[in-house]
Amino acid sequence: MKNKIKVFRAIHSLTQENLASKVKASRQTIIAIEKEKYTPSLELAFKIARVFKVSLEEIFQYDE
């Protein structure tokens, strides 16, 4: 699963720590998601999308 979290973070001037505290996750989790080493749950993905006020598909792209 590809994602554009890093891009959206830069647009919203958010650090990994800021985003982590907004979605109630650890900074390590945000790092792992950005590096595409960990696929977030649907709940966490929705929380991240809500922080950036965009739809889920705009941040996460599922490639088979």
Place this chain on the structure above:
Amino acid sequence: MKLKTYKIIRLIILFFVSIATLISLNLINPIFMISSILLGKIILIYSKSKLSENITDERTVFISHQAASITYIVTTIVISLISLLFIFLSKMSTEKYFLETLGTILAYITCFIILTYSVLYKFFSKKFGD
């Protein structure tokens, strides 16, 4: 409290609890050991509650699930192999009954672990939809 401070506190507590456990083992004083472990745990829980950032979330839960499932597989295979080894060795050894008993106990422990896993698997699969 920052994560770095918490990690330092955790390290200090670990150090002191280890020393306290060693001293209490030397003095054969279980009360001192239990109270030092409890005190360390209370301080850890308190300092964790004062943390400004999350350190446990769904990724840590996922990691612990992965580790637990691999531990289950490795443990059951290793214990069952050791129990088989003991039972086979008992046929050739002079310490026949000791090895056979040990092998049988280990085999029962393996059965108990597998049974517990199966029961809990069934329970959680029912709970989450089956």
